[in-house]
Amino acid sequence: MKQQETTQKTIGENTFYIRPFPAFRAANISGELVKILSPAVGAIASAVGVSGTNAKDAAASVMDMDIDEVAPNLGDAFSGLSGDSIERLMKKLLIESGNISVEGPTTNGDVKVMDMDIANEVFCTEIQDMFILCFEVVKVNFRGFFSKIADRFGGLLTASGAETESSDTAI
Numbered sequence: 475m476k477q478q479e480t481t482q483k484t485i486g487e488n489t490f491y492i493r494p495f496p497a498f499r500a501a502n503i504s505g506e507l508v509k510i511l512s513p514a515v516g517a518i519a520s521a522v523g524v525s526g527t528n529a530k531d532a533a534a535s536v537m538d539m540d541i542d543e544v545a546p547n548l549g550d551a552f553s554g555l556s557g558d559s560i561e562r563l564m565k566k567l568l569i570e571s572g573n574i575s576v577e578g579p580t581t582n583g584d585v586k587v588m589d590m591d592i593a594n595e596v597f598c599t600e601i602q603d604m605f606i607l608c609f610e611v612v613k614v615n616f617r618g619f620f621s622k623i624a625d626r627f628g629g630l631l632t633a634s635g636a637e638t639e640s641s642d643t644a645i
Contacts, residue, residue: 480575483610486603488578488596492614499571500615506563507616510555561570564604569593569610574611 480491493505568574574588580595588596597604 481614485606488576493576495615512625567608
């Protein structure tokens, strides 16, 4: 079953086990992703020089990047967002669904489902690792999300400088 498949990611001193969201939970979170991350994907694509022939290719390129390529640009990408929006999305991605487990020094080597207390302890003074984990959770759950949105609505990344397809219909 897809919901039971885990993706293992090591970030800092911890190993995280990410399971996909249930379909309806993913649909709920996708609304916030569109609102919050669409501008961020555009900013990241522009900042790291992703170019494609259209918005769909540029968005897919960002989601295929390794976190080490994206991390230096995350601050700029999220600069226009409110703290409340970021916190709400991070809680939905990391703890509310119980789809993340962690193993590391904080858990004494045991694998434990991430909850608020564990997240606070794991990410205390390591906030960048929490952003990295969120990026990995989005990649696991929404791999083709931005490319499909760009395909449907076009121009998603136009403001960031990425080119979009045009149907030149000169008469």
